Amino acid sequence: MKILTNDVVIKTMNLSDMQTALDWADSEGWNPGLHDAEAFYYSDPNGFFIATINEKPAGIISAVAHDDKYGFIGFFIVKPEYRGTSLAMLLGKTAFAHLGNRNIGLDGVPARLENYRAFGFTVAHQNTRYAGIASGSSDPRSIPLYDIPFDQLLSYDLKISGFNRRIFLSHWINQPGSHALAWPDKEGNPIGYGVIRPCRMGYKIGPLFACNDQIARVLFDNLCHRVKGEQVYLDVPEPNACSTEMAHEAGMTPVFSTARMYSKYSHVTEEKSVYGITSFELG
Structure with missing residues (x-):
């Protein structure tokens, strides 16, 4: 050196x-x-x-x-x-x-x-970035994220990410040209949400959080539908097999891989609920 x-x-x-x-x-x-x-x-x-x-x-x-x-x-x-x-x-x-x-x-x-x-x-x-052309479909069971009170979103996000992202999310979900959707339960609390935002090339989905595979698939399809025909990317965590299946079923192909590493212990509270990583820059 x-x-x-x-x-x-x-x-x-x-x-x-x-x-x-x-x-x-x-x-x-x-x-x-x-x-x-x-x-x-x-x-x-x-x-x-x-x-x-x-x-x-x-x-x-x-x-x-x-x-x-x-x-x-x-x-x-x-x-x-x-x-x-x-x-x-x-x-x-x-x-x-x-x-x-x-x-x-x-x-x-x-x-x-x-x-x-x-x-x-x-x-x-391991994480893998997938890329493809957005298609998807519309489903009324997902709603605009702004219909969910922000504090309820933060509470749900905290359960999965493991830390309070109030400042980050206040900017992230409101980016120009982005779309943000949620899936509420019967009481109106979010049990899944996702964001798709414009990038230097195409659009990227992240985060994509959901309490089960069905909700994740609907949110993924709905987000892709918002930018139909555009290049779209999804950063998939290896432990979530459904997320990988979704990417393949949508005709997406791997672009590159990274390894999520920690200095002490795995931090994400509910890894099974992460279908799309928020970003490789901030986790």
């Missing part, structure tokens, strides 16, 4: 720096959403870092503290000319320092798994 002797400065990003992060993520093939910046940034404004060398951007990383027990690392990108140097280690140390003693999650690409294992991370499961 080459130890950098240049003037490396790592600083906290501001909101405008997020555009750099999203552009770099796009160049890596991650296909971020067109309007992800605010949802990501305001989840933890102190958790996004950019490294400069000689005052030019050289690397980025995010370390979002979702609460006092759990954080997530993403946007870990070093410019090609600095790969194999100590810059990645410097960024990693910055992220770990910000997250402290929290359990940390991340989605690692296969080529980097050994690097993360060296820092004590273990693989919980």
